[in-house]
Amino acid sequence: MTDDEGGIRTRGVRRAFGTVQAVTSVDLDARPGRVTALVGPNGSGKTTLLLMLAGLLAPDAGEVRVAGLDPAVDGRAARARIGWMPDVFGTWESLTAREVLTTVAAAYRMAPDDGARRAVELLELVHLTDLADSPAHVLSRGQKQRLGLARALVHDPDVLLLDEPASGLDPRSRVDLRRLVRRLAGAGKTVLISSHVLTELDEMADDAVFLSQGRTVRSQSVDDAAAELRAWRIAALSPGALADWLTAAGITARLEVDGSALVDLDGDEAAAALLRDAVAADVPVVSLAPAGGALEQAYLRLEEERR
Template sequence: MTNDCGGIVVEGVARSFGSVQAVRDIDFEAPPGEVTALIGPNGSGKTTLLLMMASLLAPDLGSIRVAGFDPVVQPREVRSSVGWMPDTLGAWESLTAREVLTTIGALYGMSRPDRTRRAGELLAAVKLDAFGDQPARVLSRGQQQRLSLARALIHDPQVLLLDEPASGLDPGSRVDLRSLLRSLAAEGRTVVVSSHVLSELDEIADRAVFVSRGQSVKSQTLDEAGGQTRRYYIQAEPMTALAAALQSHGVRFEARRDSRREEFLVQLGTTAEASWLLRTLVMADVVVTAFAPAGGALEETYMSLDTDRR
């Protein structure tokens, strides 16, 4: 069991809204010093679980501990420990970006000098210092996401709960987000990220919990995900030579023609097996023009699960 001191432990949690059971039975652990990904299709209960961990909803069943506190009976302690980033900013649009941060800082009981200093630091950290005195309403979707992250960090929390933090970000901002979240985890914080961008999570997360239909269905580390059977796509010139070589070595493949060029998909158990196959093809004088995993490690797990994907 994870150390409660700075992490999150959820056991057997359920939550309904009238006749709709949003969360049926979820177990979830996020240790301090790591980024934990929460993965599942729309409607699987991810946001409801995040709201319960943030003390904004109470579970009907089960128990939750966030940084050692119970969100139901100790909401004040949980909220002082948690930085919550919803999937939309929901800010006062007439306030400037700096005023949004200093106002939230005041709500957390920070002194004026501390919240002013912290707002300046965070605007620079999320690369919004040039927009600090602009009304929040003029910010783009991506800029609002960066402001929302800064708002979650204003009181220097030990736990971060981030719902779709990369939504609306351009590629450069996604790289910056990845670097920031990794550095926050390296400081010993607990970071939970819910996202649909599985390729991004491969680069950010240390572990993942998969949910479907309100239930947790699998938990794994990134090392475990990387060691599983994976799909690889291969292209060659000509493809007939590749097909003959694969057949001669008993490697089953599937032709996929829905991309711009024909490619073959193969299932390989380990990176050593992938290395063997590539070496074998080259030694057979097959002109290989592309050889790579068909998806990220977490995507492979997600696609292999018997879930309702939409």
């Protein structure tokens, strides 16, 4: 990916706070038209990295390019291309939801009429029209998250940086968020999203970058993660028949207390073959599915390898 393609690129990025090295060495590529998941445990450097990409922190070393610009050098130009949604909504609590958006629009030097129209569009988009004239302090955590997303979209940015955007959202809002993120990527925007809910990232992300202790430890597509060796859960009407068949077939499995079994399989074709053989052996199979999301299992494998 070249710098002028409108995506995100970092190489060897470092950032310390005193003696604490928050980001040690991060290499990351996020492409336009795709959703890239930023995955890692607490303290892995995800939020610090996002702050550097947003131009709110300067890196100590390394290369950062967002939409072809260095946020630490070309701050104003970069911020015009970036939409930033932090994990905690911070705003003027006395302003209404509409005023929050029109104030941000003015900060981006949008004409008052354009800012007002944009506020109406975005409040409808995030389902806050009924609360447009309510002060921000009366909004719930989830409603503030939706307003924070609208705020990040005010100036129609090319790049979106979303830090835990689903935090506090109800199930309906989570579904709406996934659809909106996919729509934004479909429109050609670069979306980098950090979340602890890895099963949700499976449903909205195209690519993933895994961080651990401030370093990039793996980058891969979600499709590639799904095709790797991972645990599948197989259940049958007769747990005993299932266990006997697995033993007779020489298949290594981990039996669960509910009678199901976990089997490590290398992608969908291996799962289809297992199901075919079980049915041919008259095992009354009722379900066969991955035991967890592709990104969740990839992350857990990385943590096991590091230990």
